[in-house]
Amino acid sequence: MAEYENISNKAEDTKGKAKEALGEATEDDSLKGEGKVDQAKATAKEKLDNAKDKANEAIGKIFGNDDKDGAGS
Template structure:
């Protein structure tokens, strides 16, 4: 997972938290739910990137690059 991807995913997560909090404070359920969706999207991206990283690590060990 590239550093750029990590920053983008973390930014999306933090933006989602901010939206959820703002929605909770203002009583805006749509904004609150949008924030939760942003956080879930970020978590999925982070999980898939971790799987890719692990797969690349395993392949590297098999072909002798690590």
């Protein structure tokens, strides 16, 4: 996974946790819900990125490319 994607996913997760905590503290169910959605989106993106990385590795192995990104030389 590109380092940018990893940082972006962690930032979105952190933003979601902050929104959820603020919503909890202020008894704002809407904000709390937004926070949970942000966290779920970050988790989904991370899983998708991991699946892409694994698929690229598998493709690289099939075609004799030892690069982990599957891009080839």
